[in-house]
Amino acid sequence: MAIVxxxxxxxxxxxxxxxxxxxxxxREQKVPADLEWDTLEESAQHFLVFEDGVAIGTGRLTAGGKIGRLAIKKSARGLGYGAQLLETICEHARHLGHQRxxxxxxxxxxxxxxxxGFVVEGDIFSEANIPHIRMVRDLDSLSG
Ligand SMILES: CC(C)(COP(=O)(O)OP(=O)(O)OC[C@H]1O[C@@H](n2cnc3c(N)ncnc32)[C@H](O)[C@@H]1OP(=O)(O)O)[C@@H](O)C(=O)NCCC(=O)NCCS
Structure with a gap:
């Protein structure tokens, strides 16, 4: 499999x-469509994951250093692509000058x-009717 x-x-x-x-x-997680799409799409840096040229994953980084909307299609999960995507986003953030x-x-x-390498900060809260928790990662250890 060629992963990009x-x-x-x-x-x-x-x-x-x-x-x-x-x-x-x-469809899968029943997040209301009006919550899924927000005003940050235009300004965020988006990412795509391709398996043999077919798009199977995505995620985004906002100007404020928030990573989100991380998704790998069900058929491609558990193969390490999500972790690769997360690492690429963190490296990109580091290059942009984000420290965390x-x-x-x-x-x-x-x-x-x-x-x-993300650690929990704070308490559980509800977003789109799904329990969430804030997590942070210090990027100082990343080279470049
Ligand atoms: C979360 C997600 C992006 C991870 O992508 P992935 O390609 O499956 O992740 P990886 O293969 O790199 O890592 C899989 C590991 O994480 C664990 N994992 C991934 N998603 C998990 C989940 N939803 N619940 C529990 N563990 C999960 C797996 O058990 C696996 O652990 P293992 O390697 O010890 O077996 C993917 O599961 C997904 O798209 N889920 C639906 C959308 C979602 O929940 N997005 C996150 C919103 S915060």
Whole structure:
């Protein structure tokens, strides 16, 4: 399998990004569509993951250093692509000058983020009717 993780352009690639997020968040996780799409899409840096040229994952980094909308299509999970995507986003953030990044992790995915060096900050809260927790990662240890 050839895996490519790269930055994506919202204007030219948004239909690809939207298809993945619609499948994973709106249909699978029942996130209301009006919550899934927000005003940060235009300014965020988006990312796409391709498996043998087929888009199977996405995520984004906002100007404020928040990572979000991380999704890998069900058929491609558990193969390390999510971790690769997260690492690429963190490296990109580091190059942009961010010293730390944060995210609102779905509670069920807390272990996934912990393995990539994110630590819990604060208490559990509800977002889109799903329990979440804020997690942060210090990027100082990343080179470059
Ligand atoms: C979270 C997600 C992006 C991880 O992508 P992935 O490619 O499956 O992740 P990886 O293969 O790199 O890592 C998988 C590991 O994380 C764990 N993991 C991943 N998602 C998990 C989840 N939702 N709950 C519990 N563990 C999870 C797996 O058990 C696996 O652990 P292991 O390696 O010890 O077996 C993917 O599961 C996904 O898209 N989930 C649905 C959307 C979602 O919940 N996004 C996160 C919102 S905060």
């Amino acid at each position: 993780v790269r930055t994506a352009n919202w204007h030219s690639e948004r239909s690809t990004i939207r298809t993945i997020r619609e499948t994973v968040f709106v 990044v944060y995210l609102h992790a779905q509670q069920q995915a807390q272990g996934f983020y912990s393995r990539s």
